[in-house]
Amino acid sequence: MARTWEQLEEIQPTVLKMVQNSLVKDRVAHAYLFEGARGTGKKDAGLLLAKSLFCQNPANGYEPCESCLNCKRINSGNHPDIHVVEPDGLSIKKSQIQALQEEFSKTGVESKRKLYLIVHADRMTVNAANSLLKFLEEPHAQTFAILITEQAQQILPTILSRCQIITFKPLPPEKMASQLVENGVTASMAPLLSQLTNNLTEALELSNDDWFAQAQKIVLKLYEVLKKNPLEAMVNLQENWFLHFKEKDQLDRGLDLLLLVFKDLLYIQIGKQEQIVYTSEKSRLEQYALQTSGRRLIEQMTAILEAKRKLHANMNPQLLMEQLVLKLQEGSSFV
Incomplete structure (x- = not known):
């Protein structure tokens, strides 16, 4: 289950403020690069932005309601106008980007908007990256891209130059420790785990x-x-x-x-x-x-x-x- 606006705002306040400003001023970029360490909430923030753009009843004009049909479908991963691309094996291949382009050449199934997330964008092959570059150079109106990476330096500079880069800061250890306790980790173990990893899932696995x-x-x-x-x-x-x-x-x-x-x-x-x-x-x-x-x-x-x-x-x-x-x-x- 993706984090709510409130949950993510607690761990990435600066990121959420930037996203909020873009939505309120109707200045959402065609392409974003979310970069930062594993476990800092990048994919959650990408899905949150998707919900903000597609929500039928957003609060304050930007905060997804989490209860409309679109919010529910995005949370369950089956909205027809939102596509998530992840590595096929070790890399993201040219054929995956081409399939995405074909999909996006059609009009939106339910609205004019379409959005795609590319997870581990640094793992695109050279051909896939060049294929994406053409896509980014000629963006369709109402089409949004979110690239997610832990290794921004591995991405083509020409792609970086076409994205608004948003950096996700590591979670402060004390916040990480309190999240671990909320998830059932003992108060004596949580401080140690919060010093070793910034990834909640990894920390919970280590605790067991x-x-x-x-x-x-x-x-x-x-x-x-x-x-x-x-x-x-x-x-x-x-x-x-x-x-x-x-x-x-x-x-x-x-x-x-x-x-x-x-x-x-x-x-x-x-x-x-x-x-x-x-x-x-x-x-x-x-x-x-x-x-x-x-x-x-x-x-x-x-x-x-x-x-x-x-x-x-x-x-x-x-x-x-x-x-x-x-x-x-x-x-x-x-x-």
């Missing part, structure tokens, strides 16, 4: 994922053994860490979780306990925070960020983690 629950325990255990001797930390890597974080994306997630431990320690040191994410470990973390310095924590966080960079540069994961552990222990008051 046994692998993720185990990952948190392994990360906290590694932090504990870092305070002991280097050999024990290396043994822990072999017996626990490498067995759990096998794939590159899993290791990346593990490094993120480890980084958040050090962030929590820093928050405790500067008196911002309300910002910690490992809330169930608060008393232990408060003890650990007494045993280190803010400068040392920043050095350790920098080392983890550097390890993430090396991971994406395809460094051997085992060597990377062994080097990181030594770096995290180096010069530390608790070795």
Whole structure:
């Protein structure tokens, strides 16, 4: 179910204000590019704009009523004058854009208006993009295009120049956390998830994922053994860490979780306990925070960020983690 105007306004107020102004002043662009991170509400906003244009009883002249036949059909994905194009496999192909053009050369089934959304517009093949470009260069009156992407830099500049670009900002972590709680995630888990992803669906999946629950325990255990001797930390890597974080994306997630431990320690040191994410470990973390310095924590966080960079540069994961552990222990008051 797509979000309502009120729900989306809460997470993307600037975007909704721009859309509202366009509708009220009757200056809706022929083509928009909605760009921003995954989970920021781009597709929902596209469908909301569609409902605003097709709604039979809009409130204040712009806000869809959500109850008329058109609003209901758009929500269920079967309005004859609204077309959604998504990648067929890995890409959007020229034949998909051509089929769209053929459809749009006919008059609207129920009104003169027609609207199309292209999801993951950055995945168009070169031929598909060139085909769309011709379409954008000669827009029909009352035809509207919404291109949606997380990678605006991958789209042809000639296409970008014909679109009004609207940027969707990441959801603030505190709003993300409250949305998670509304969706049944525990208040102790929500802050952690809101730091790891901006995508509500992904966060909800992680909250029910046994692998993720185990990952948190392994990360906290590694932090504990870092305070002991280097050999024990290396043994822990072999017996626990490498067995759990096998794939590159899993290791990346593990490094993120480890980084958040050090962030929590820093928050405790500067008196911002309300910002910690490992809330169930608060008393232990408060003890650990007494045993280190803010400068040392920043050095350790920098080392983890550097390890993430090396991971994406395809460094051997085992060597990377062994080097990181030594770096995290180096010069530390608790070795």
